[in-house]
Amino acid sequence: MALTDDVKQDIQQAYRDVLAGKGVRARYGQRLMIAEIARYMGEITENDGQRTSPASACVVEAGTGTGKTLAYLISAIPVAKALGKTLVISTATVALQDQIVLKDLPDLRKHSKLKFNWTLAKGRGRYLCMSRLEARLHDEGRGDSDTMPLFLLDNPVGDEASSRATFEKMLGTYGSREWDGDRDHWPEQIPDDIWRQVTTDHRQCTNRHCAYFDSCAFFEARKDLDDADIVVANHDLVLADLALGGGAILPEPENALFIFDEAHHLPDKALNHFAASVPLNSTRQWLKQLSQALVKMQPWLPGGSQATKAVEKISLAGRDLDIALAKVYEEVEHNTGWDFNEERRSAQWRYPEGELPDSLAELAGETRIVTAGLCRNLGALVEELQSAFDERKDPELDRDTADSWYPVIGAFHSRAEEQLRLWEAWSEGTVAAKPDQDESAQPVPRRGPPAARWSVRQRWEHAEDITLFSSPVLADNLLYSRLWSRVYGAVLTSATLTALGRFDRLRSRAGLPEASRYMVVPSSFKYNEMATVEVPAIEVMPTDDGFGDALIKRLPDLWAGEKATLVLFTSRRQMQQVRDALAPEYPGLILTQDDMAKNEVLRTHCSRVDEGKASVLFGVASFAEGIDLPGKYLHHVVITRLPFSVPDDPIEASLAEWVTHRGGNPFMEITVPDASVKLVQAVGRLLRTEEDTGRVTILDRRIVARRYGQLLLDALPPFRRLIEH
Template sequence: MDGMRPFVCLHVLGGEVGAVLLEEGKVRDRLRVPSDALPSLEAFVSGRPVVAHSWDLVRGIEDRRTRMGRFGAWRGPVWEVEALARTVRWWAGDYGLGALGVRKDDVLSAAEGLASVFSELLDELSSKEPKVLERMAYVAHGTELEEVFLEALRRSAGFPSRIGGRKLEPPKALSPREPPEEVPEEAVEEVLGEGGVCSQRLSGYEHRPQQVLMAKAVCRAFNKGEVILAEAGTGTGKSLAYLVPAVLWCAANDDRTVVSTHTKNLQDQLFFKDIPFLRDALGVPFRAALVKGRGNYLCRRRWERLFRDGLSELSRQERRLLLHLVLWAHETETGDIEEHAGFPRGELWGKLCSEAGSCLGNGCPFYEVCFVTSARRRALGSHIVVVNHSLVFSDLAAEHSVLGDYRNVIFDEAHTLEKVASQHLGRELSPWRLRSAISKLYERGEAESGMLALLGAELKATDVPGRSAILGKIEELIVLCGEVREAGERFFGELAERLPDPGPYGAKVRIRDGRFFEEVLEHLERLLCGLRSLYEGLNVLGGWLEEEKEWRAEIEGARDAVGELAEDLKFTTEVGREDFVYWAELPPGRKEVKLCSAPLDVAPFLEEFYGKMRTVVMTSATLAVGGDFGYMIERLGLGGSQAGRVRTLRVGSPFDYESQVLVCVPTFLPSPKEEGYEEAVEEVLRTLTLEVRRGTLALFTSHRMLRDVHGSLREELGDEGVLLLGQGLDGPRSFLAKRFREEVGSVLLGTDSFWEGVDVPGEALEVLVIVRLPFSVPTEPLVEAKCERLRKEGRDPFWEYSLPEAVIKFRQGFGRLIRHRKDRGVVVVLDGRAVRSKYGRTFLDSLPVGFRKVRSLEELVHLVRGWFEEGPDERRRAKALWAQAVGT
């Protein structure tokens, strides 16, 4: 680090401080002292810059100094290694000490390790192009890291700059063959069958007859232009079962297929694992693209404009966050913000991402290097286009602005399709959405910011014809922004006061007609009037700036956003459509209300969509109830005009569930509605955890109960060395899942989102506890409305809606346990209704394996322990003997 002034690397661990002094790239001195030995530490640092993993460490030292009455300067600027790593290694995802290669068991070794990482990061920075480093130093101006970027710039070599972006050559356009050429089903078997391409090219590949059966059915759907509903058990390999025929058919016909998933994990698996394998193995040339919604992509024009305007609209915190984006924005080839694992989305990204309303289209100076344009071109020129369900429906609403026209679609995780369609066809309005829209127009914080403030400042420095009139209109709109913001706060605030306290779990209140808003009608009318005036004013302003293309695009985008707010407010408060459900939603612990609406039935919309498709493939591990597809066919709109071309297929799992899974249903617990049930659940979880010591996932249907159980067990399990994790209590979902996988033997309590889409193979998950049968809350507005509609039609809502929905979710929950052929484990269903009620057997019969009734906690522990101690053959024999003895 020749040329850089001396600095000190600090770390704190277990009551000790470790410090290393570096000068000219070499360690000159070391210090190890108790963390309360502040005079020694201060003398060692002696006003020099401090390198630490994060500000929190330094803040802890400074808090201790304050408590001890020690004031005055003792250090120079703090250079955070974590912040620097997020900026330089934007792709890494994990910036903890371990991920950075720093030893965590010794405080002095950690300090030396941080010094080494800091040196590496500075070297990496110094290898970047000078113009990028200049931009980074500009963003860091006035912050403690500015000196680091200036040093990197001083040391950097001269590289040619490409700040403006690279023009990406569009892929060759597809020309679908008419009439299509059929692909022989034997071609699919040659790839997936015994001794086929996959078995030759994929290490550890196992031939699965179920996979071949499904692949042939999908191939037939492509050849005949059919709709197929295919349930494929876990382990079938369903992704290759639909990708192989899709690739072969699309390559033969120069056509394309949109493959849609619900979860990012599956999306990534398809694009980064399965498709590259097929590209290498099939010997068939085909192109594939991964496409996201417009809001995922950086807008180059807005990015460059931000710098052109001197970052004037950014707060200090936003400038710190912007620093993490500079190198990524220069190096990314896709502009997809999800590449940047260390950047938290928020208001800053809203100022930088692509938006339809403010897009200049082919009139944009960055059109040829535009990330959205590039994504659309890739989508149009690719045989396989991987997306998620949300993009399919948002793109339909935007008239195929991203994906373009297509006629073949595959929906994986199709059991979620109705829910996602409902979310996209509904409307909602919240105070934070209103605030965000107004803040983009005008905000007075540390300084004036927002589009109107920037436009006004720019006009004052130029001599545009009609400048005074335009500035007058801007002032008028700024006043209107304040009035709309105030009206919104009054309306939503008064509305929230009239609703029940949401408590720690949130609340939803059904809105049956417009009289719900009578007491806040004055505030509602003021807000609507203000939004309409703001819309008209922005429309006039955009017309006056017709020659200023960029400003006009921004103004029209803001105008459309305001217009959409007004439309959504009107729609959600008029409560005028009988085919929609309306409700007010209060988030946990907050007196802020969100107005929501959703269609009662999405089947007509989906049916219209299928009518435009030549081939539709829908697949999931859970589509049938009791072996019958009738429920899903009705919910997904496949029973009307499409019924004649719908085919169904159900293939089981290749797993040997008899030897891999034990299902136990305790009969000694109270009913979930009886007193003492929660305490009994706590006792079962406590005893199973401490006696069996296996990775355990407990699935709850109630946030309240999860929180109570977590509170009761946390200290006791912690004292026994067992990590207890609770959803909503110990971090976000992704963090909990990662920690659960890493900490073998831990216990995770999860609610709704852990019932599906979570893959935890091996020893990390060996005991699955289903606390209650997963019936939806009957007072949930959508559930209540659907049940009311079925009653009006003379149908039984429990048997025709509530039970099928719960069975599908129950099967999804069961599917968390066995993900691979070598997995094994125990499922414990703590809801006695599974064996005591008339409908209970519907749940248990939906499983691929039998169950055992358990009459005491001691018997349960004995069974579970024995299960893990036995080998697979012994387990299979024992279950067969048990079945003969009790007839289950």
């Protein structure tokens, strides 16, 4: 469907209406972005509804001040409606999600004639489970855990009386419809240990068989999803849905147009999502809990029933797994070259090229077989419990027993499956898919690096553990096979998608299809008039021992005379060292991001500036991105050192190893481009509106003393440069 005149007219009219309604002028970059996205979406199909073009994505880098949210909403909504597709907007942060739902979409509907509705999609774990809430109140009231096994899921922590009061308040407000069961809508922050006791996941939920199904908060929220033109989600939820085969929570990829805002986070989110880990000693403790649960469950099961047989098999598999884990622990403990960092009381070991020693590989293979058996038998028990909900059958178990035990066994099953992912990944040449993945969704053949495998050994006062890890090194195959090859259409946008001025790094990390199109939207900022980038003369390099002392000496001169300064560090320890040295000399001036919650730190900083006081913010990586301090709230950004990746990150190290084996230069192909993206993000904190001015100071002389420094400088916005020699 090349764009019809009607759709073009809708887009143009909506843009005119919004500009007039808000009293703002058109922006050149915004107009370009609207046209590019609309054109891309219009070329996906020739006959409505079926994708006839090859898989592709539209990638748009649009800096601060472009108005990119409005651009993609205005271009995508009319096209999605004309095609009969759901528009899914995915963000990396809750802040942007809230902005889109609470501000941008209502604004667009108010000021344009576009007709659309929207909903916010969240995972099951954000909603109250009435069954678990009732069970928790019942359990605490009776104090009889023999009949109510939910205590096994999460041992209540802290003050039992106050948690009971919270649960009773939840029951009252949910019953009276004052609260919709959404964790984020509860008036106060709910501690994790309290919330875990009253929510559920897909493995523990009995769905339609639950007595509370008709009044379930999660399924109530899901009803809006089916009718919504626009679904606002986040990257984690999209990836969770894809891992379940797609269409389990969100619309099926084939019937949706996706817009990934803050898209530079997507590859890392995908790696985290498909990584796996098993803490060996903790898992053995967990097996004891499983054994206790089975003992308590036994009296409720009819003798000779399938459920009783499954329990016996689970008991045997649990004992076998405990023996296997003990052998793995002993092998890893004694035959690994641990180098303990006494300060952190931990040590890490990465297996080069993902290759395990033969003895360990053999044990991993044996443990995989035992864990698979445990999973299979837990799954069989889950099915037996589930069959008790079906009144058409003649189940062996009674409904009350199933109601009590289904969530408990579901939780054990889910945990066993997570462990199986690690053992499969440690036993095979590729990272295994989740056990419940649809077999038809075969991944594309591996052409990238082998999985990263590593171990971490930790020591505490009275305990020790070794955790085994596996992770894909690149998310390209995962994202291509599960998302890009299936989705009807996808737009990726962010202020920083290029590295050193090119899209190559994103293309390889995210596995974007060959036919994808790329665009950098020109900025409306007159950078050379608004700001300077300064590199002062400083004798010490960041790699030298005395660099921390040099910072302590230099920083006061840099913030002198400034009202609002942000100092960015790459190491939390160095940030604290500098703070400890300078804070006593400058009382009431320095705020670090660790002093309180992020929003509270920013609020305190802004209120100081409003009162006419000077304020200096110290932050690490998370303050180099995603904080918005326009106008008087930030006039000077100080970058203490270039944001190169930590060399001991096992995923980065595995990727570097692979690039080296292919004859490449990992420093120039990976480290420098990634540092460029982070540096551009950090510098991007300075100018948030067209009226802002200020300066950036870079204290890392490598940016002028090393050959790669010129590449990093040239990738920054075209500020006026002041470089001391």
